[in-house]
Amino acid sequence: MKIGFLLLRQPFLKTMGALIDASLEAGHEVFIFYQPNAMQGEKAYQNVTSDNIPDFAGGQVKVVEFELDDFKKLHSEYALDIVVTHEGYHVLHGGVPEKDFKYLQDNGIKLVSLCHFFETSQQPLEALTYFDKTLYMSEYARELHYELHGAPRQLAEDIYGHLGAVVGAPLFDPICGSNPDQIRKALDIPAGKKVVLFSSPVLSALTPWRFAVWREPSRWTRTKNAVKQGNWGYLPEIWTGNSFKDTVAAVRDFCDRQEAYLIVKSRVKQEDPDYLIRAADLYLDGSEDRYYPIFTTYELLAVADLCVTVMSMTAPEAVAAGVPVLNIYVPATDYDSPPSEVYVRYLETLLSNQSESMMNYPGAIHTIDRRKIVAWLENRKIEDVPADADAQSNYQEKYLGINGKQKSSARILDLFEELVEQPSLALEAR
Numbered sequence: 001m002k003i004g005f006l007l008l009r010q011p012f013l014k015t016m017g018a019l020i021d022a023s024l025e026a027g028h029e030v031f032i033f034y035q036p037n038a039m040q041g042e043k044a045y046q047n048v049t050s051d052n053i054p055d056f057a058g059g060q061v062k063v064v065e066f067e068l069d070d071f072k073k074l075h076s077e078y079a080l081d082i083v084v085t086h087e088g089y090h091v092l093h094g095g096v097p098e099k100d101f102k103y104l105q106d107n108g109i110k111l112v113s114l115c116h117f118f119e120t121s122q123q124p125l126e127a128l129t130y131f132d133k134t135l136y137m138s139e140y141a142r143e144l145h146y147e148l149h150g151a152p153r154q155l156a157e158d159i160y161g162h163l164g165a166v167v168g169a170p171l172f173d174p175i176c177g178s179n180p181d182q183i184r185k186a187l188d189i190p191a192g193k194k195v196v197l198f199s200s201p202v203l204s205a206l207t208p209w210r211f212a213v214w215r216e217p218s219r220w221t222r223t224k225n226a227v228k229q230g231n232w233g234y235l236p237e238i239w240t241g242n243s244f245k246d247t248v249a250a251v252r253d254f255c256d257r258q259e260a261y262l263i264v265k266s267r268v269k270q271e272d273p274d275y276l277i278r279a280a281d282l283y284l285d286g287s288e289d290r291y292y293p294i295f296t297t298y299e300l301l302a303v304a305d306l307c308v309t310v311m312s313m314t315a316p317e318a319v320a321a322g323v324p325v326l327n328i329y330v331p332a333t334d335y336d337s338p339p340s341e342v343y344v345r346y347l348e349t350l351l352s353n354q355s356e357s358m359m360n361y362p363g364a365i366h367t368i369d370r371r372k373i374v375a376w377l378e379n380r381k382i383e384d385v386p387a388d389a390d391a392q393s394n395y396q397e398k399y400l401g402i403n404g405k406q407k408s409s410a411r412i413l414d415l416f417e418e419l420v421e422q423p424s425l426a427l428e429a430r
Contacts, residue, residue: 001420004031004074006066006085006092007053008038009046013291015086015116017056018173021293022409024058031078033066042269045287054292068095075107081420087120088113088134089127101130105424112419115169117313121145122346125156128163132419132426135412137169138401148345162425165415168401168408172320174294178302187282187303193261194305194382197323198251199297200266200276201310201330203244209331213237214244214370215273242374245275247328250374251308252279258381265300265314306382310370311351311359319364319395320402324387327360327367329353358399363391 003023005016023030034048053063064078074080083104085091088111092101104111110132113120120127120134121144128134136142142164146156189195203215212226213234222243226234255262264280266272268287277283289296297314298321301307307318310328318325332351353360353367360367366385368376396402 001081001416002029002031002079003082003084003416004033004078004080006083007032007034007048008086008091009043010048010052011046011291012086013054014295015114015169015171016084017170017292018407019084019114019170019409019412020061021056021058022170022173022407022413024056024061026413028413030056030059030061031064031080032061033064033074035066035068045268057293068092071096071100072103075104075109080109082110082112082416084112084114086114087116088131089123090119093127093130098130102427105132105427108424110416110419110424111426112416115141116171117141117169117316118144118346118350121148122342125149125151125160128160129426131163132424133415134164135169135415136164136166136401137408138397138399139166140399141401142166144346144349148342148349166401167411167415168403170407170409170412171295172317172400172402173407173409175298175301175317175320176322178294178299180302183299183303187263189261189282189303193259195261195263195303196251196255196306196308196382197300197304197318198262198264198280198308199310199312199314200264200270200272201244201312202270203273204271209234210244213241214247214330217243217245217275219243237371241371245273246374247370248276248279250377254377254380255281260305260382263300263304265297306385315359315365316395316400319361319392320400322389322392324382324385325365326385327365328373329360329367329369361391361395362386363388364395 005020007013007016020030032053034053036049037047039046050063074083101111111130113131113134115135115137118141120136121141125145146153201210203210205211208229208231212222212229212231216222216225219238222238223235226232226238252262261281262279263282263284264276265284266286268285297317301318301321301323304323306326307314307323308326309315311330311332315325315327332347350358355362359365363386401408
């Protein structure tokens with residue numbers, strides 16, 4: 001097969017890298033199409049260039065500079081069998097006319113949308129008709145897509161079921177592939193020390209609750225920020241609850257009592273407070289993140305004895321890596337502008353603190369309310385965070401589609417072999 005991957009941002013390598021390798025190892029001809037300067041502003045660091053496309057372990061790829069205006073060329077010049085894109089509808093809709101999708105499919109090219117966690121579920125169900133297959137990581141992810149859009153389960157399955165497939169997610173294929181000893185040496189972690197990985201939360205004006213109620217140490221400053229926002233309902237917690245600085249100090253004390261090494265992992269676009277940076281034994285701002293062959297956070301999880309998160313997708317990644325998770329609960333619907341009804345339901349469903357939800361799963365993710373976390377940490381040890389192998393395994397299968405039998409990339413390549421022999425399912429649906 002001739003398989004083309006639309007690599008429009010560097011982080012897409014996290015989603016696609018393992019599948020690219022598997023495609024090469026299986027003997028397929030692989031193309032990478034990249035769009036220079038696709039990202040502007042604070043995300044410009046994610047741009048793909050010919051210089052930062054890595055060498056792939058599976059073999060040699062053909063690298064092609066590409067613009068979305070050139071979509072038809074995927075057939076006319078390259079005669080691909082399969083085109084793979086990250087979160088296809090979100091990435092391509094608006095940039096590629098529907099007639100160009102149809103042109104490729106009329107000419108036998110199968111279009112495949114690869115999931116990144118649960119983001120596909122925010123797109124309208126009609127988005128499924130643009131692609132020959134939309135790949136969900138788990139049955140839970142597919143059900144979530146139907147549920148968020150109010151579609152009766154059986155009706156949605158009758159109309160759209162043949163356009164989706166549950167195949168896991170290639171982003172998890174390499175998650176346990178790091179050598180902990182090599183990582184510890186590279187990061188200069190002292191021998192014998194346990195490691196606590198703290199995933200830095202977003203605390204900017206884009207997240208008004210966290211910014212007003214939590215970020216600043218001074219209650220007066222937090223009060224002014226809340227009043228400026230017009231969020232008077234935040235005031236009771238500002239005046240009775242802990243600040244994020246209190247939480248950071250409690251995590252630092254927790255580490256000190258056990259002589260544990262504290263790594264704080266952030267991202268370039270965040271503006272972390274100085275007190276968080278100072279608290280870390282090692283602070284990583286994300287500017288040197290790698291997405292292939294193994295995502296930087298996955299390397300850190302390989303040496304972590306505990307992962308601390310604030311309602312972050314690092315929590316399910318830690319469960320995938322078999323690392324105990326201490327998750328700090330904060331309000332889920334924290335946004336800068338009135339969101340869509342679907343987005344509200346998306347946040348309330350995924351970021352719930354109900355037992356056995358994605359962010360609070362006994363034996364896999366131990367969630368404590370932000371108002372109780374400082375007191376909870378006072379006399380605790382790393383070993384006090386519950387971790388159960390069976391619970392982690394159940395979580396991995398339910399939410400992440402990890403079944404321990406076959407890697408996601410292998411399952412997807414099997415699906416590709418079937419797709420190329422079929423007429424376009426998307427054309428039939430439309």
